[in-house]
Every structure is written in C-alpha cells, then in structure tokens.
Amino acid sequence: MTNNDADKTALIDRVNAQATAHGAFDYLGPLVFGPHLHIEHFRMKNGLDVLLLKDKSAPVISFHTWFRVGSRHEKPGKTGLAHLFEHLMFNEVEGLPAGAFDKKMEAAGADNNASTWLDFTQYQEAFPKQHLKTVIELESKRMHQLVLREPQVDSEKEVVKNERLFRVDDDVEGFVEELLWKTAFTQHSYHWPTIGFMQDIEGFTIADCEAFYRAYYAPNNATAVVVGDLNEQKTLSLLRDHYGHIPPSVLPVEDIAPEPPQDAERRVHIDQPTTAHKLAIGYKGPALGDRDHVVVSVLLEILTGGKASRLHQRLVRDLTIASEVAGFVGPHHHPSLIEFSVSARAQHTAEELLAELDRELDQVINTTVSDDELSQAIHRMELSTLCSLESADAKASSIGFYFTLLGAPGAVFDRLQIARTTTPADLRFAARRFLSRQNRTVILVAPRPTPSPAPAEETAVSNP
C-alpha cells in the first residue's frame, strides 16, 4: 500500500463514519491528469462517481455534474427531450419556487450553465470556494427533487422553440448541419438533432418529462467533478450529506440500432436565404474511443487547421474560390462524422468547391504528408490543448467529458501523446479508411432567390 493509498483509506474511514448505506464512499484510486496533476476517484454506494482535482491557483472551485444521457437515448417522436430537460432543471425544486435556484446561485457569485449533446447532459458552476456547500446542496436537490408543472414547462418549451429558430431554422449553417446528420444516419439515433424537431418539442407533456427524469436523473447515472481550491475531506463530507440519501435508479437498457455501412454517396441540393454558395460534407468517421479518432484530428489539422493548412491554402488563398474552410471530427461515443464545411466566394458554386476539395483529399489518400507538415499539426494540437486547460472550469469540463464518454478523465493528455506518435503512414491509413466517396453525405447549398428587401426610406412621424 502506498502512502497515498493509506492516506485515502484513512480519509474514507473518517468520511464514512457518518454515512448512510447509500452514502459511503469507496476509493478507486488516483488517475493521472497530465505530467504534474492527478485526480482522486471515489464512488458512493449509490453509484455516484466523484472525481476531485486540487488546483490552488485561484480561490475558486468548479463543480460539474455529468449525466450519461443525451439525445442518443431518445426515441423518434420524442426528440429534444434531453435538451428540454436541461432547461427544466433551472426551474422549481421542492422548497424552492421557480427562479430561486438561479437567485441563490447568483448570490454565491456562481457562474452556472449547462449543455446537452448526443451522449451527455452536463451542469456546471464556478464559484468562490467558500460557497461549495450552497452549490452542492442546490445541485443535489435538483437531482431528485425537481418539480415539473405548468406554467414552467410550457414556458420553457417556448424558450426552446425560440432557441431552435435561432440555432437552426433561421440560421443557414445550423439548418445545413441538421440536414447533414439527418441524411447521413438512417438507423442510429444520431439521426436527430440534440435540440429536437419542432413538432416533437411542441408535443412534450409533463408525463414525458417525469418519465425521463425518473429514468435518467439518478446518482448511478452521474459523475460529480470538483476542481479547484478544495479540501478533500470537507468536499466528500458535503457530498455524503447531500447525495448520500438519494437512491440509485434502475437505468433503462440502451436500445440503439447501429448504423449500417454506407455503400453509396448521398447528395442533397438545397437552396437557402444566404448570400453565398456553401458546401457541407460528412464522412462516416471513428468513435471517440478509436485510436484513429486522434489520427483523424491530426489529419484535420493538416487539412483545415489555420491559414497554413492545405485546404485554406488551396481554396481560400490560391484559387480564391472560398472565403472559409473548416473541418471537424465528431467527439462521440459511437462512430459519427468527419465534417468539412466550405463557404464560396462571390459566385463560385458548391460544385466547384467540392471538385477542389476532392483533389486535396485524394492527395492525402494517395501520398504521405511530410514530417514537417506533421510536426506543425502536432504543435498546433499541443498549443490548443494546453490553452483549453487554463482555468479550473476548463479542467473540470475536460475531466467530465472524457470520463463520461471514455471512462478516462485524463484522456486529453493521452490523446496528445497518441498525436505525438502519429506517423505519416497512420495518416494515410486513416484517410483511406474513412475518406472514401461512397462513405459520405454531401449537402450543396445555393442562394435562394428572395424578394428584395424594401428600399431605404426615412420618415418623420407626427405623434398624436
């Protein structure tokens, strides 16, 4: 037994001395978080995972709660429920009327927010360290004492409908993104958007919300990540006192169909109220846990990362047919998409963009990249990774994300290590594995002829 193990055993004994049956902790050991830090992993008897990272650089703490439920767990006809639920979690809690949750958080100086995606829902607070008790109390209450009733549910549905208009229906890029995934996935639940389809959002009932809450909001489906200027015993004691009485739930068995292999390109032409032609492409790509996910990330740095990247150089700078090029590989539990999006300059068309993009992708399939180019990409990744970990809140996000998806809270550093050992041969293999044309969905967007806006007019108005 190491000194650290002995210390933690003693710590757990002290905390568990006052625990209920559900509220006692097991110590599962330290987990590496980069070259200098480590995370302590505890699990409560009710299943709540607890990850603690001491970071004394400022007198603040970040508390994140990650639930292993996202839009992939929804059913057709009920899309967007996980996201609506994220909104509802800021409403009434037993003993706290609607609005009181936010007021208490604000009084503590907490910067709080939440997000939902395909595989998870997470809630986060960053606050001065003396307010840890308030935050844990409020977070634990809404895990099991949320009140779901009118008019809050109806009002929140309206907010989400407006969010959908903002992000999707009145936003060209959001609309194209939704169409791309809807077309690329026919069987898997990645087919629908996290925000949900409008008719589904309109149709949710309180009963739908209650069933979802009972199924997924439980300690055995959650991880509490605490990062900052914390005292371990105090933090564990507070968690014990506020989560220890919450029973685990019987989690639904996930029922998702794998996406069948794609054997032909899918191509969709649309028009949109936009000023320029646009192109979006999605290749079926690796899951986050696949080593090739990192290799593809390096490949995307070479293709689209910054102004020195191949696609920027070719499409934006040399040919001047595009104003912007971007690439992204979905960081998801199941295999998802490697995406490219390009905006055309002037009257150049999406077809022209596609032809040039194909030439560049053929290059990485047929030839190897140089060591210099690979080294540049790795340095870019190293810099952006380190920049993404500066604050306690940023560290908590990374820990929660990778633990929820991969069970490896320090994976951000593991990925960097894989990137550093990636070879030109790895890149070519990944390009050949994923970037075949039969494996892709292409959306070509043309500007929609629209009625001209009214000509400029100025009128002095005489008031009654």
Added chain:
Amino acid sequence: MTSLIVERDSALPIAHFTLAFNQGSLVDPPGKEGASSLLLRLLRRSVPNMTAPELDRRLDAVGISAGVDVSRSVAALQGTCLARSLDQAAELVSAMLGQPPGDEQEFARLKTEALGEWTDSLDNDALVARRFFSRKVFQQHPYCRLTSGTPRSLAQIELDDLRAAYQELVVAEQLRAAFSGDVTATEAERFFERVQSRLVVDTARPRADETDPTVPVGRRLCFVDKPQRSQVQILIGGLGAHPKDHDRTALYVGNTIFGGTFSARLSHEVRSKRGWSYGAYSQLGHDRRRHSFSMWTFPQASDAAACIALQLTLLEQFIERGVSKSELLAAKKYLLNSHAFALDTASKRAALALDQDLYDLPPIETFKDRILAVTLDGVNAAIQNRLSASNLLVVVLGTASEILGPVEASVGHLATREILPFDQQD
C-alpha cells in the same frame, strides 16, 4: 501609464502576449473605414524575406498562434506560444510590427478576403442588427463608423493609406504590452524591448480624442428589412456611461439588476415568464467616451411587437421607480462574489490590467470597495440621470412586409422611422 504588465503562472508551459497600441479605428480617414483593421491584419502576415504562407508554417512549426484585434480605440497583435518558443515569438512579432506594409499582392488578397467576409457576415442576423444599432445610436459621432469598414470604404483603401496608418498607429510611444503564463518578467521585458526597438519613435502625435456622442432626440425606429425571417433581432437603447462618470459603478449595478444576469428583470419577464426569447439581456458598452446602453432579445416574428412593448414598459418602470433595496443587495452580493472570476487566471488578470491602462479605468483592486459604496439612492439617481425611455433607438431586423405595422405601433411616441435593406452599407 504602465507600458509592460506581467502575470506569471507556470502551471502550464504556455505564454500569452498582447502588444497593444492605444489608438484604433477612430484614426481611419472618413470614407476609408477599415484601414487600421487591414493594417494590423497585413502586418500579421508580413515579415521580411518570407511569404505569408511561409510565415504561417513557421509559426505552426514552433507552436505559436497570433492574431489581431482592432477596436475603435485600440489596435493589438496578440497570441499564445509554447513557453519554449517565446524567443522565436519575439523575433517574429517584432519583425511583423517592425516595418510598414509593402507587399501590394498580399494587400490586394487581404482586401478581397475582407470583402468576402462582409458578404458572409450578412447571414448572421445578430451581427447585422448590432452593426445597424452601432451606426445609428451614435448618429454623426465617430463611434458610428465601423471598425471593419464596408465594401465601399474597403474599396477606397490603398496601400499608401495603410502606410500612413502605420506611421500614426504603430509607434513606440503608443505601445503597451501584457504577458501572462509561463513567462518571467525578464523574458517579457526582453520581448517588449525587442518589439519597441523596431518601432517608429514619434512623440508629435497625441492620441486622437473626441467629444462625447450627443443624445438622440425622441424614439427612433430603424427597421432592417430581411426577407423570410421567422425570428427577429431586437436592439433597444441609447447612450449609457462614460468611464469617468462619478456614478459609473452605480449605473453598472443598476444594469445588473435590469438585464445583467439570468434572473434579472428583463430575462425573468421576457424569457422565464413568457418564453418569448432564448436570450434577454441589457448591457453598458464601454470606450474612452460615453458609450451605449442596449437591450437585446430575439423572439419569434409573431411575438416581436408584444416583446418590444414589454421591454419599453420595463425600461420606463426601471427609470421611473428605480430598484428596490433587496434587488440592490442581491446584485451587490453577486458582483462581489463573482468578481473572483475576473481574476482566476493569469491571462484574465493581465488583460484587465492592460484594459485599465488603455482605457484609463479605475484600478481593479478598488472594484469591491466601489461596489460596496453604491447606495440605493445612488443607483436610482444614476438610472434616472443616465438612461432615457423617451430618447431611444429601436433596431428591429425582420421582414418588414410581415411585421412592420405592429412593430411601429408597439414603439409608441415615434419621432422617426427608417426602413433599411439588411445589406445596406452605410
């Protein structure tokens, strides 16, 4: 003024640097808006004996990112590098800033890119609405001119204009710098001196200084017409605070109560109670002169008129009746506690200190005392003295043929009404 700020934190092997000149796009000649922005962007691409792509590859090869940020009053080159590459960053940044722009071909390419960016930006309704608000709220004041320029003004700019802007902006006396992260004071000084030694020395040019914008009279509606909008962007406001106002902090607290947080009056009434808009906020802009106060919402087109009417009523009540003691206490508590997040990383501390220098703001160390000193009477007086529900600009981006009538009726007491196409340049 302090020229060099260093906030060391060696927890991660990266360093941030900002080289800021304390003049910005206000120096652009009339009709050539966008010149200072183009200048900084061109400098970022230019070092002797290297093409722009070669420079980008060199930066990537050693782990340096660099970009520019130009506002009305400040022009800055900023970046981040792996700590081991700090010397190379100093070499490259000093080379970027150390000579006037000379590459005609790169300049032509950059202008074309900037024109393309304008076209792309027309898809972003929130940005377009904000641009119209900024242009209209400041009327004839220089603050109404766009830092990014317009296609018309960009077309007028020649390389000689950028050379002239270089002589005015990129001068040693105007330079301020902030470093943070894994960088020592000695390393920062060396970096700073290396840049400064390459710059023009010119003490003859005082900082451009303007008078305050004037208060617009009456309620003015600027309807930005864009076809096929199911959602509208609404910005309502007028003039706000001057950094030297004695009641600047009181007004800041007042704005926190009105629309500065998720539980503030505006968000509560518009979002939580009615579900009309995903976001509902108010803010006080800041610069060296009096800036704006504005509310921002984005409801469905069918709710736009009702949302405007509600916002105007809320503003009238806010000005007439002021805030309550309990609201003031809650806001002060929030501001005092959340202040920790203005200072929780070295890069934030450095940025705040630099802002303090560039905008001649009160020391950040006095923030808590200033908040504690705010009284109920002080907040309510500041709201009444500085804000107006009568002299207001209402910018609505939506489809005029569908909602202009109800929107116009909802504003009430209208002095002027403008309908402008969303792609109008100026």
